[in-house]
Amino acid sequence: xxxxxxxxxxxxxxxxxxxxxxxxxxxxxxxxxxxxxxxxxxxxxxxxxxxxxxxxxxxxxxxxxxxxxxxxxxxxxxxxxxxxxxxxxxxxxxxxxxxxxxxxxxxxxxxxxxxxxxxxxxxxxxxxxxxxxxxxxxxxxxxxxxxxxxxxxxxxxxxxxxxxxxxxxxxxxxxxxxxxxxxxxxxxxxxxxxxxxxxxxxxxxxxxxxxxxxxxxxxxxxxxxxxxxxxxxxxxxxxxxxxxxxxxxxxxxxxxxxxxxxxxxxxxxxxxxxxxxxxxxxxxxx
Amino acid sequence: xxxxxxxxxxxxxxxxxxxxxxxxxxxxxxxxxxxxxxxxxxxxxxxxxxxxxxxxxxxxxxxxxxxxxxxxxxxxxxxxxxxxxxxxxxxxxxxxxxxxxxxxxxxxxxxxxxxxxxxxxxxxxxxxxxxxxxxxxxxxxxxxxxxxxxxxxxxxxxxxxxxxxxxxxxxxxxxxxxxxxxxxxxxxxxxxxxxxxxxxxxxxxxxxxxxxxxxxxxxxxxxxxxxxxxxxxxxxxxxxxxxxxxxxxxxxxxxxxxxxxxxxxxxxxxxxx
Numbered sequence: 148x149x150x151x152x153x154x155x156x157x158x159x160x161x162x163x164x165x166x167x168x169x170x171x172x173x174x175x176x177x178x179x180x181x182x183x184x185x186x187x188x189x190x191x192x193x194x195x196x197x198x199x200x201x202x203x204x205x206x207x208x209x210x211x212x213x214x215x216x217x218x219x220x221x222x223x224x225x226x227x228x229x230x231x232x233x234x235x236x237x238x239x240x241x242x243x244x245x246x247x248x249x250x251x252x253x254x255x256x257x258x259x260x261x262x263x264x265x266x267x268x269x270x271x272x273x274x275x276x277x278x279x280x281x282x283x284x285x286x287x288x289x290x291x292x293x294x295x296x297x298x299x300x301x302x303x304x305x306x307x308x309x310x311x312x313x314x315x316x317x318x319x320x321x322x323x324x325x326x327x328x329x330x331x332x333x334x335x336x337x338x339x340x341x342x343x344x345x346x347x348x349x350x351x352x353x354x355x356x357x358x359x360x361x362x363x364x365x366x367x368x369x370x371x372x373x374x375x376x377x378x379x380x381x382x383x384x385x386x387x388x389x390x391x392x393x394x395x396x397x398x399x400x401x402x403x404x405x406x407x408x409x410x411x412x413x414x415x416x417x418x419x420x421x422x423x424x425x426x427x428x429x430x431x432x433x
Numbered sequence: 434x435x436x437x438x439x440x441x442x443x444x445x446x447x448x449x450x451x452x453x454x455x456x457x458x459x460x461x462x463x464x465x466x467x468x469x470x471x472x473x474x475x476x477x478x479x480x481x482x483x484x485x486x487x488x489x490x491x492x493x494x495x496x497x498x499x500x501x502x503x504x505x506x507x508x509x510x511x512x513x514x515x516x517x518x519x520x521x522x523x524x525x526x527x528x529x530x531x532x533x534x535x536x537x538x539x540x541x542x543x544x545x546x547x548x549x550x551x552x553x554x555x556x557x558x559x560x561x562x563x564x565x566x567x568x569x570x571x572x573x574x575x576x577x578x579x580x581x582x583x584x585x586x587x588x589x590x591x592x593x594x595x596x597x598x599x600x601x602x603x604x605x606x607x608x609x610x611x612x613x614x615x616x617x618x619x620x621x622x623x624x625x626x627x628x629x630x631x632x633x634x635x636x637x638x639x640x641x642x643x644x645x646x647x648x649x650x651x652x653x654x655x656x657x658x659x660x661x662x663x664x665x666x667x668x669x670x671x672x673x674x675x676x677x678x679x680x681x682x683x684x685x686x687x688x689x690x691x692x693x694x695x696x697x698x699x700x701x702x703x704x705x706x
Binding site for chain 2: 255
């Protein structure tokens with residue numbers, strides 16, 4: 148069965164303009180093509196300035212390509228008349244939770260999206276309660292956002308997207324400013340969105356252990372796709388990733404080094420459990 | 434410590450005043466402020482004082498907080514009273530010594546002025562003590578919405594107010610962070626004369642502006658993503674509905690104003706022409 152493509156990049160190029168038409172070197176996207184099937188959990192990896200945030204902003208028409216097309220659910224993002232429909236389909240969560248919360252009370256913030264869409268008040272109430280329960284922030288609904296932790300704020304931001312009933316959520320390094328516990332909370336929420344609600348998730352990150360949990364990993368460098376595969380196959384390319392200035396997950400790294408040292412260990416290891424099992428296997432053989 | 438700031442001066446509670454519709458509270462406050470200046474004799478003045486006391490009692494806001502709201506205006510009250518005592522002429526002379534002439538009219542005007550200002554501040558602070566800033570903003574938006582006919586962008590203005598309220602704690606946090614960063618680099622913020630201290634603020638204000646503008650750009654993107662257009666077609670989750678108690682309080686207020694008018698007519702003005 149052919150999966151339905153929800154976001155499609157077709158030979159997209161984009162460069163930020165500085166004064167007098169000069170272009171800025173960072174964040175350039177060049178000849179970028181990508182299909183995101185509905186329901187996929189896609190992680191986009193890359194070091195700073197490789198264009199991954201640009202790709203995120205191209206996904207719902209915050210930026211429009213210089214050439215090529217971005218199609219969301221059949222709609223061209225450069226079509227001004229469709230821009231609201233595009234954003235109704237693709238929601239976005241940014242890095243800094245402080246800069247995306249608009250209201251002084253948690254539930255009012257979650258209601259902001261549906262209110263903008265002109266949803267009926269009773270329906271908004273229902274959606275807000277549902278979204279807050281989904282991210283586990285229901286008991287904080289009457290609180291002021293500035294009294295919440297970073298992870299909690301980011302979950303409120305995610306609830307704001309859920310309440311808009313988008314089919315797809317793009318997250319631009321949502322955990323970059325969080326402590327380990329906050330990161331865990333947000334990652335659990337993201338996975339819940341994808342697995343339980345069938346929402347397409349595009350996670351832009353530079354944490355390898357987050358990318359490991361995706362269905363598919365795309366590695367970017369200088370505005371182009373370098374690797375595109377399921378995590379297990381992507382992280383096999385330890386050398387290549389290192390050359391791009393990226394790390395691999397710790398467990399993968401350990402297995403890689405053991406292999407370098409001459410142990411007959413598998414090279415497609417992603418997490419600690421698999422790593423432990425593989426090492427045990429090697430030891431038992433000996 | 435700074436994380437704990439409260440915006441406005443809302444006092445959390447569940448009194449009748451807290452539960453009143455914010456729009457009604459604003460209307461009632463305006464009516465009261467007007468009626469304050471109708472009082473012409475001690476009877477209506479007394480009624481006004483009684484009304485103020487009852488309002489404070491119903492709100493269950495601690496007296497300490499009420500006094501806190503009077504404190505900043507104490508100087509104004511004293512100053513205007515003194516001016517009135519010495520400059521208002523008419524009525525029977527009370528003190529007539531060399532250049533000091535104090536008349537009954539002067540004394541009465543001073544007393545009336547002082548009590549009026551105090552009641553005005555106390556009652557209007559009751560509004561802010563019992564209404565959250567968010568509710569106030571929403572109420573102001575609703576009350577001003579007829580102005581939309583004249584193309585006044587009421588909902589945009591209300592959105593700006595909400596965002597300003599929302600970002601106060603964030604920016605306070607930011608100032609704290611920048612101050613610490615500059616101190617760590619050896620900035621001296623606490624010593625020196627007035628001019629030196631003002632100059633020392635520049636390295637705090639400039640980064641604050643830069644980061645605020647950056648925040649604003651990100652916020653604009655985030656609002657775009659959530660389909661904010663600033664145009665019509667927006668709905669609100671929380672609908673404001675007047676209920677019985679709102680109309681009942683309005684009725685009490687009308688009685689109060691009528692009482693003041695009647696007392697004025699019955700007992701006449703205390704000031705002599």
